[in-house]
Amino acid sequence: MTSTAPTKQVNTRPEHLVLRLMTESDKQEVASLFVKTFRREPLGEYHGVNPGEGDDIAAVSVKDPVSFVVEDTSLPGPHRLIAFRTSCIYTAEALKAKEDKIAAEGHGDAIQAILNRMTELWLAKSTVFKTNPSAKVMKFIALGVDTGYEGKGLAKDLLKASMDKAVETGCDAVTVVASAFATQHLFANRLGFELMGRVRYSEFSWVNEKTGKEERPFENLVNPEFLEVYEKKLV
Template identity: 85%
Template sequence: MTTADTQEVGLLFEKTFRREPLGEYHGVEPGEGTSVAQASVQDPVSFVIEDTTLPGPSRLIAFRTSCILSAEGLQAKKDKIAKQGHGDAIQAILNRMTELWLAKSTVFEKNPRAKAMKFIALGVDTEYEGKGLAKELLKASMEKAKEVGCDAVTVVASAFATQHLFGNRLGFELMGRVRYSEFSWINEETGKEERPFENLVNPEFLEVYEKKLV
């Protein structure tokens, strides 16, 4: 994935994330996909697939966005959240998943200079589903993570299908889970405690996984 892909990735993200439990329940903010794409293109672990038989210029049909985490970068993000807040409810629950992962993971304990790849998002155009594109993207990302020296891979899984994939088929370890209906956060705009996902019950949990690469 390159900077030239960010617009198309952003548009496809906004279409496909609406099918995920969090996106379907909470909605997708305008420009959210572009922000995800721009954050993901910083590291060489995000990939796209194009259908070259299409006339173009828009040929992108699938993407897997990822980023590389370090102990220093995670601390900087924690400090930023402490000063500026989470931003919105989805970011708040995703940040909570990062906390749960870090509380159980030994990646940075064993090596403070370690790196971990985080899967951010996957999107496949509806017309191309069932053709193994997600599998190709996952394989490419995992291989690149090893190549650039990542010690582990982590992912937050919001849907039954991805939880089954990572937990049962790909050998990832469950590091933590949050029951959607019980999650609460302080809305920075109102100063009030809220349960933004109290009616999200299918699936019941948001889960975070890890797989060691070394």
């Protein structure tokens, strides 16, 4: 008779790679690592990465205690961060403030414009705030693993820590924008997230606030074909 007992998951992460919550003192390292690793993502590879984006990501990610980093304690330091999973918590009030800021200041650049479009699509389909105006939703912002540290399970460990934190902090759901085939497959087929919306890169257009002209900044980005946004309810 074959046993159906679950197999205990073995942690393959070396002991010197320490996973912990992100702190204020980590912002600069997270910002630098974001700029470095986002160039591998379809959006970053195609459009390029503005160094200031890393600073913005780090500043947003440290506001709520829901972002994680991995540091290699075998390195001499002081700069030892080699991976991160940044997140923030959305409330109805925070989303309204975000909307008001976009209306007043614009999107900033094409990448922010398409990411803001994904937020619109998610909110149009999601029932989280409609059924509970005081709900909290964790938003996965970015993931980065430094060169040479791939294949050590760091992305998986960071994801688990983030999902556990979402539950711990009383979040009603988690949402994420996935730009690459691998992450789209992961969230849709392995983690049980629901597809909430997608935009075909080649068809996306926005009005460049600096020139006043309509542009299609990703018209030749066809691999993958779509940018997708997902959600998973936790309650």
